[in-house]
Amino acid sequence: MSWVLGVDSGGSGVRFALGSTAAGGTDRTGGPPGPGGVTTVATTTSAEPVRTGPRGLDPADLLARLLPAVDTLLARAEAAGAAGAERRAGAGNRGGAGSAGGPVVLDAVAIGAAGMATLGAALRAELPGALEHALGVRRLALAADAVTAYAGALGQRPGxxxxxxxxxxxxxxxxxxxxxxxxxxxxxxxxxxxxxxxxxxxxxxxxxxxxxxxxxxxxxxxxxxxxxxxxxxxxxxxxxxxxxxxxxxxxxxxxxxxxxxxxxxxxxxxxxxxxxxxxxxxxxxxxxxxxxxxxxxxxxxxxxxxxxxxxxxxxxxxxxxxxAATGPLGGALLVAAALATGSLTLPRDPGLLNVPTEQDR
The missing domain is CATH 3.30.420.40 (ATPase, nucleotide binding domain)
Incomplete structure (x- = not known):
């Protein structure tokens, strides 16, 4: 099973979803898998849109929303029974209990943001290192919100x-x-x-x-x-x-x-x-x-x-x-799940769908 985080950042605020993939099509929440075989476990929202400054979308502002959201989502997952053991905190591994009683470790994160194509240079430069340091995540996709909307609507087929x-x-x-x-x-x-x-x-x-x-x-x-x-x-x-x-x-x-x-x-x-x-x-x-x-x-x-x-x-x-099968937040989860399982086939593009970790290989 992989634990993944999807983020949908737009003009009306930022939404976050924790999801899981599991062999057999369900996870410990007992819920059915959504598009792409990923099940939404918990969601949370930040009402204010990410700030935009001289360098475009502000990575520090997004990170300041994302890290508390991860803590909130993992706490809700535990309360729902998706992870029952005590959470393990600390830099490099924000997490709760996984299916085997060990820590929940995020396998991949996908962030879909309005303005990523034209205003996302700072996010692409700073978020990969910041997320690896704070969450221990090396699989990261930075996408325009149109790409996560596409993934949520049609998955990974043409259209x-x-x-x-x-x-x-x-x-x-x-x-x-x-x-x-x-x-x-x-x-x-x-x-x-x-x-x-x-x-x-x-x-x-x-x-x-x-x-x-x-x-x-x-x-x-x-x-x-x-x-x-x-x-x-x-x-x-x-x-x-x-x-x-x-x-x-x-x-x-x-x-x-x-x-x-x-x-x-x-x-x-x-x-x-x-x-x-x-x-x-x-x-x-x-x-x-x-x-x-x-x-x-x-x-x-x-x-x-x-x-x-x-x-x-x-x-x-x-x-x-x-x-549409689901919306942009579900699409971000689908991209994260595909990234975690090595099955992401949507075209890479510097401004539309950027996977920094692939460039490091």
Whole structure:
């Protein structure tokens, strides 16, 4: 049995999961294995997103969340009966009791982070040594959150995944290389994502306040309920370091109004077109393509899903839309489990899926 840690770091915080693999398909929790043969044993969350500084994503901030999370997860595993002996603490081996009464030693860690491709240089430089020192872990995968979303949705088979939450990225592979579309952040892209929809809704509200064409009185009314008087919105929004998440928080309001407000419906239709454009760019050019939709944005339901499916059918008639098996956190566990068992076949890429320990061999 291998014990593995999956991490999903995004605009809404950081999620951690402890998982195990076991011969026979189950572990001592008695739960069924998930995708990739890994069973989730315990999870925990840090509500704040990882800080971003001049060097990109801050490795010290992520590590400060990760180490206490490991302690919490192992304690919960023990309480659930997954590990019953007293935990052994100390640098180089944070752990509890394993299936044979010895210490739980993490065999592999996979970290999926929003911004890894463009802002992850410091993480790639510092985390391998820090995690080996603190946890005794030498098998480490550092992945863009789109890769862990892909792994959670489709496992290790060819296809394309649209991962949409605060941002939006499409990622596809034929297992020889990756095809990426968008994911460039709320200022340069993430077209059709939560921040994109929320910003468009707030713009329509401000247009209505000004009396300009394209405004929506319904969105203006809702914006004032959520944020207060319209003239105060810039002062509330612009100084925020979590501006994309704040913008995305208005996306459900747009969806809720879309049945009766044509401006809101038009925003969602435009978002669906942008999402389908990215999916078409990411699909492998040869052969059939499975497309999975994953991420919190699709919890908006039919107001977004209906136009997205229509756009996909129009732009990708050869593709099949399939449900995602699990989300990015489950995908991070799957990558960690595959790394621990030597079965990771997803393409390596310096910015998308980096396995530092392989480079040391």
């Amino acid at each position: 394309a995944v649209v991962a949409a939450g605060t941002g939006m990225i499409a990622l596809g592979t034929d297992l020889t290389g990756w095809r990426r579309a968008d994911g460039w952040g709320h200022l340069l892209g993430d077209c059709g994502g939560g921040a994109w929809i929320g910003r468009a809704g707030l713009e329509a509200a401000m247009r209505a306040y000004d009396g300009r064409p394209g405004g929506s009185p319904a969105l203006l009314s809702r914006m004032e309920v959520v944020f207060g008087p319209a003239p105060e919105l810039p002062g509330l929004l612009y100084p925020r370091s979590d501006r994309p998440a704040v913008l995305a928080s208005f996306a459900p309001e747009v969806a809720a109004l879309s049945g009766d407000d044509p401006v809101s419906a038009g925003i969602l239709a435009a978002a669906a077109a942008r999402i389908a454009e990215s999916a078409a760019a990411a699909c492998p050019p040869e052969g059939p393509c499975e497309v999975a939709l994953t991420g919190g944005l699709f919890k908006l339901g039919d107001p977004l899903l209906v136009p997205v499916r229509a756009e996909l059918a129009d732009r990708l008639p050869h593709a099949t839309t399939v449900p």
